[in-house]
Amino acid sequence: MSTLYQDLSALLPDGQVSVAEQDLEVHSIDKWHASAPPQVVVFARSTEDVEKVMKYANEHEVPVYTRGAGVGYVGGCVPVQGGIALSVAKMDEILEINTGDGVAVVQPGVITGHVQAAAREKGWYYPPDPASLKECSIGGNIATNAGGPRCLKYGVTKQYILGVTVVTATGEVLKLGGRCHKNKTGFDLTTLMCGSEGMLGVVTEAILRIIPHPETRGMLGASFVDFSAAAAAVQAILDSGVLPSALEITDAFTLAAARDYLGEDALPPGDAYLMVEIDGKVDSVQKELASLQAFLKELGALRINEAPDEAACEEIWQLRRDFSYSLKHTGLTKLNEDVVVPRSKLVDLVNYARKLQEDTGIDVACFGHAGDGNIHTNLMVKDYSDPETKEKADNALDLLFNWVLDHGGAITGEHGVGLAKKRWIGKALGGPVMDAHCAIKAALDPKGILNPGKFLD
Structure with missing residues (x-):
């Protein structure tokens, strides 16, 4: 057994560290096509477990890739540099539903649909509703600032995160925000964690805002x-x-x-x-x-x-x-994109998609959230594993993303950047904004061990 496995096994209770082939394989992928195995998988069950792992990883400069349910579409949790796959999937308790305070307190591995159901039993509502709500977890939703159809009226995940417990790359435990629905004390570090894609800290508990159910x-x-x-x-x-x-x-x-x-x-x-x-x-x-x-x-x-x-x-x-399911039934592979344009550009986007289809010979399927301009503009390809097909599709994506950026849009509205959109992040953010991202990353993760190899590298 490796030294990494032995060291972590000594730090954590029995059965929480694995090098079993099946565990390594499962934790090498999400729903995107990229795959890379970790050296070891850790199944955290508490904030204290995560704290121990992060202190060890920081001291020994071991990469850590936090993983929730593993249903992302951009390779966001793929451990491209090996190291530790830190699973929080077993931290799956709903700790509290408190209608008096209007909060739900949950661990990061809780499935989003379960939070909705628990709140609904009390006549209350947790509105964020990504399409994968029956299988995605709250931790992953926070990492990508997930949306869904009802965000037109109710907003996305960050509007419902009142507080989080976060373990930093150096193993410090931060309690950000709290149970108050208004809080202007210092910088808004709670919202900073929403959409941070596992690069700024590990969320081990979340205080969610819930509202009366319609x-x-x-x-x-x-x-x-x-x-x-x-x-x-x-x-x-x-x-x-x-x-x-x-x-x-x-x-x-x-x-x-x-x-x-x-x-x-x-x-x-x-x-x-x-x-x-x-x-x-x-x-x-x-x-x-x-x-x-x-x-x-x-x-x-x-x-x-x-x-x-x-x-x-x-x-x-x-x-x-x-x-x-209908698109899968075509026999083609759906490249699941989540671009956003200003709502006035909806028709322009779909017209461009038709032109892209004519120019490249790749079918394009458009559907999604018209109310906020987040249209899933999906390239439908025959075999993305074929190098020639992949190159053709990637070139088409390059045309699509550049058109979106040139028309005031964004390359991702829900799924995140991860590996899939790393190629376009420089243009999407611009130099000074990228520098600001890197400065924040360096302050919270000085050795760069949290989710390395993704869009900040």
């Missing part, structure tokens, strides 16, 4: 002749003074794949589909649904499906989830 929700699914008409409807809805909890849009390529997978009658005719969700009191939701339905007809909707209650809403959301 009484009910309702949805409309509206088809339009084309994407431009649906995008115009998005802006018209917002201009009318309505703030939906979610506004999702889908393009012609995705709809064609869905009809092939689910059946021709599963979706109404048209080359664009808009999903509008609203929530609130029962009476107000019913009135607003009726008003929105009439409004969408005026805007040229071809057909409108109404979902007036929770069960019917789930049917429409299931359709949204099925879009990903």
